[in-house]
Amino acid sequence: MRKSAYLLGVAMLQVVSTPVFAQGAAVGADANGSDIIVTARRQExxxxxxxxxxxxxxxxxxxxxxxxxxxxxxxxxPSLATNSNFGPERSSFSIRGFIQEGRTSPSVGVYFADVVAPRANSGTTSGNGAGVGQFFDLQNVQVLKGPQGTLFGRNTTGGAILLVPTKPTDRLEGYVEGTLGNYNERRIEAVLNIPLSDTFRLRAAVDRNKADGYLRNRSGIGPDRFADTNYVSARLSMVGDLTPDLETYTIARYSRSHTNGVLSKIISAGPYPGFPIAPGLGGFLAPLAAAQIARAQARGDGFWDVDNSVADPKEIQETWQVINTTTWKASDTLTVKNNVSYAEFKQDTAYSLFGDNYIYPAGYLANVLFPGFPGFPAGHAAGIQIKTGPSGHYASQSTFTEELQFQGNSADGRLNWQVGAYLEVSKPLNFNSGFNEIFIECTNPGAYQCSSSFLGAFGLNNISTANIKDSYNNKGLYGQATYKLTDKLSLTGGIRYTMDRMSDLSRNINTTIVRPGVATFSCQDILLFNAGTAANPIPVSASGPTGPECVQRIKISSNRPTWLIDVDYKPSNDLLLYAKYARGYRQGSIISNNFGFETFNPEKVDTFEAGAKTSVGGAVAGYFNIAAFYNNFTNQQIAVNSVVAPAYAAVIAPSQIIANAGKSRIWGIEVDASARPFQGLRLDLSYAYLNTKLISIVPPALPVFFSDLQPAADVGGPLAQSPKNRVTVTATYTLPLDESIGKISLGGTFTHTDANQVHTQRFAPTTFKVQAVDMLNLNASWDSVGGLPVDLSFFMTNVTNIKRYVYPIATYQTTGAESVYLNQPRMWGFRAKYRFGE
Incomplete structure (x- = not known):
């Protein structure tokens, strides 16, 4: 496959232009023949x-x-990867190997209408990104690669994704579009644009999408389907020209998704040769994992069949946001722009962390593990179930942003500059609250209505309750200027000073269920501190009405400069050469229930990049863009897998913690190219080569309550979630038909992604890598059917119905088994759009 990708890339190097997936467009233009306008440098x-x-x-x-x-x-x-292992609602992005692990701040900033996505700081990765219901009625989506640390609001090391909504126009127009697809998909979109007057314009848009899940539940517990779709998203925008030089642009948006969530699947059970199970739970549970797999085989389960153990699983997310951008053209050489926003995010959840449904026979301990041990009746042993806690929502956070920009240029046009100030304040609406039911099942964990299993004989009948309030205060002062040394040679310099503050207030309580309705309590932090975790801050404990109230307060701060130096040479309108050096930075964070590893430091990266953008016209028009980059990482925030020592198995849950690595490096090449060999046919190619290496790591000290710590990446090996080769090829053919018939186009996209490591093999012996994949998607469209304002289209994704593990979970040392998240099967649907207005 690599050879094929290489040969294909060599063939495409014969043509040149810009990385835009538009059909039938002129070179460097969109489908309507207009220049493609981007806002990558905060101006058009x-x-x-x-x-x-x-x-x-x-x-x-x-x-x-x-x-x-x-x-x-x-x-x-190709340079962009998404981690959707907790569902599409919580997807996080990585670019060029810059990943977001756990509850760290995003390495890739997501911006809607130039405003950063609201914080979403729950107990698991929440993405802090686009979520669902945002990919409609957009002008475009721009993916910027590499550190964006001088101009964009939140400082990030990996890049930025800009979602640019369609702005209200001065025409009365709109459309209604309906989609019907497999898995009972029913989607309707509607947009209405109204010019209220010569100076005020309004645009309303709504997207309602619902589909059955592609994961079929075979346990008989809970719903029949998982990985379903059920969201509504609405948007109202207004533009007002207050004066000829003063414009105000306001967007109000709302989205809500309520699904059953996704569920992982146990696909193998240990022990594995060469990878013994550590002493503790894994040895007890491996036979039950093997029994679960045997039941699935006896039922004739298919690839997308899963076993659920949670009676009422759910994944609910609700977001609303108001954004205002006011632009004042003070003079021909000065523009003042102010962006202000406020958003609230709420999330509730209930799901099985490992996808287990362990059923054991009577006398399991005596007959299988410990002869002579007191027998237990047949029952069900749950793994770890995560649910919304007692204090409110699983996550509930507000985010306020304010950004003031001054943009200007010299009278002769040689100097273009901008300076600005950024403020982001994110506060909890209440405690982010979660129950972790550790090897116990509860119908009402707040009232301790729980059923135990044979694991209760080992003290494993506990609920870990986390109540956390995280507050952020992020400030930045920045400036950037481009000066034309000559008509062809330009120099750009930018600098930013970032001031990040974060505070955490937590109450983390361990509850031992004595019998239904009766429990004893302990403060996890005090227990662990007394056990010798000297690195853990000393908490304050006081008696509460239902048990101890365990309070811990942590604060961190960091101030860092970041900068950019760029030289670009433009010998002609069709050729741009550039070279730049940038310093990137991502703030450190607090994860208070990662005991012994509550805080971690900021990471920084030095990036060197050189690239070319060029295009040609003529009979065989095309484009070719290339960029080569080298990144030198220090203090990179990476995931570390932990194994809880047997003595503490009843106190804390196993977890993936965050630590700062020593050094790593990333280098690679990106190519975007296109060609139109003859009228009607367009070929697009995108290719990314990524070479990563963890050079050194200083292992963190091992607290007494962990028996082992293992980074997801090995020294000398590649970084996690960093496929070496990724190529996407799209072919689109537009039939040569008379305009009275309409425009009929047929398209297909082929994508290859190399296998890549996610965990160290010790914690996932057979599934530590994400499998390589070759994926084919097809689409067909008939615009302006018979000259009418009607468009018809068809799409099909994963045409060959590939079965693939998209994300393995490092659970072997805890559950004696391996769990994975599964890819989407073949999806297809038909769309019909009716356009109206001018």
Missing amino acids: ERLQDVPISITVLSQDAIADRNIVNAGDLGSYV
């Missing part, structure tokens, strides 16, 4: 004039590829 510019590696997807491209959530986006941008 031609894509080919911007010395940044960018991929742009138009709204038509988003629809053709059936991109409905953030998890779908990574399939079409």
Whole structure:
């Protein structure tokens, strides 16, 4: 496959232009023949004039590829990967190997209308990103690669994704579109644009999408389906021209998703040769995992069949946001822009962390593990179930942002500059609250209505309750300027000073269920501190009405400069050469229930990049963009897998903690190219080569309550979630038909992604790598059917119905088994759109 990708890349190097998935467009233009305009440098510019590696997807491209959530986006941008192992609602992004692990701050910032996505700081990765219901009625989506640390609001090391909504126009127009697909998909979109007057314009848009899940539940517990779709998203925008030089642009948006969530699947049970199970739970549970697999085989379960153990699983997310951008053109050489926003995010959840449904026979301990041990009746042993806790929502956070920009240029046009100040304040609406039911099942954990299993004989009948309030205060002062040394040679310099503050207030309580309705309590932090975790801050404990109230307060702060130096040379309008050096930075964070590892430091990266953008016209028009980069990482935030010592198995749950690695490096090459060999046919190619290496790591001290710590990456080996080769090829053919018939186009997209490591093999002996995949998607469209304002289209994703593990879970040392998340099966559907107005 690598050889094929290489040969294909060599063939495409014969043509040149810009990375835009538009159909039938002129070179460097969209489908309507207009120049593609991007806002990668916080102002409108031609894509080919911007010395940044960018991929742009138009709204038509988003629809053709059936991109409905953030998890779908990574399939079409080779440098971009998405981690959707907790569901598409919680997808997080990585670019060029810069990943977001756990509850760290995003390595890739997501911006809607130039405003960063609201914080979403729950007990598991929440993405802090696009979520679902945002990929409709957009002007485009821009993926910016590499550190964006001088101009964009939140400082990130990996890049930025800009979702640019369609702005209200001065025409009375709109559309209604309906979709019907497999898995009973029913989707309707509607947009109405109204010019209220010569100076005020209004645009309303709504997207309602519902589909059955593709994961079939075979346990008889809970719903029949998982991985379902059920969201509504609405948007209202208004533009007002207060004066000829003063514009105000306001967006109010709301989205709500309520599904059964996703569920992982146990696919193998230990022990494995060469990978013994550590002393503790794994040895007890491996036979039960093998029994669960045997039951599935006896039932004739298919690949997308799962075993659920949670009676009422759910994944609910609700977000609303108001954004205002006011722009004042003070003079021909000065523009003042102010962006202000407020958002609230809420989440509730209930799911099985490992996808287990362990059923044991009577006398299991005596007959299987410990002869002579007192027998237990037959029963059900749950793994770890995560649910919304007693204090409110699983996550509930507000985010306020304010950004003031001054943009200007010299009278002769040689100097273009901007300076600004950024403020982001994110506060909890209440405690982010979660129950972790550790090897026990509860119908009402708040009232201690729980059923125990044979594991209760070992003290494993506990609930870990986390109540956390995280507050953020992020400030930045920045400036950037480009000066034309000559008509062809320009120099750009930018600097930013970032001041990040974070505070954490937590109450983490361990509850031991004595019998239904009766429990004893302990403060997890005090227990662990007394056990010798000197690195853990000393908490304050006081007696509460229902047990001890365990309070811990932690604060961290960091101040860092970041900068950019860029030289670009433009010998002609069709050729841009550039070279740049940038310093990137991502703030440290607090995860208070990661005992012994509550805090971790900021990471920084030095990035060196050189690239070229060039295009040609003529009979065989095309484009070719290339970028080569090298990243030198220090203090990179990486995941570390932990195994709880047997003496503490009843106190804390096994977890994936975050630690700062020593050093690592990333280098690679990105290519975006296109060609039109003859009238009607367009070929697009995107390719990314990524070479990563963990150079050194200083292992963190091992607290007494952990028996082992193992980073997800090995020294000398590649970083996690970093496939070496990724290529996407799209072919689109437009039939040569008379305009009275309409425009009929047929398209297909092929994507190859190499296998890549997610965990160390010791913790996932057979599934430590994500499998390589070759994926084919098809689409067809008939626009303006018979000259009418009607468009028809068809899409099909995963045409060959590939079965693939998309994310393994490192559970072997805890459950004696391996669990994985599964990819989407073949999806298809038909769309019909009716356009009206001017």
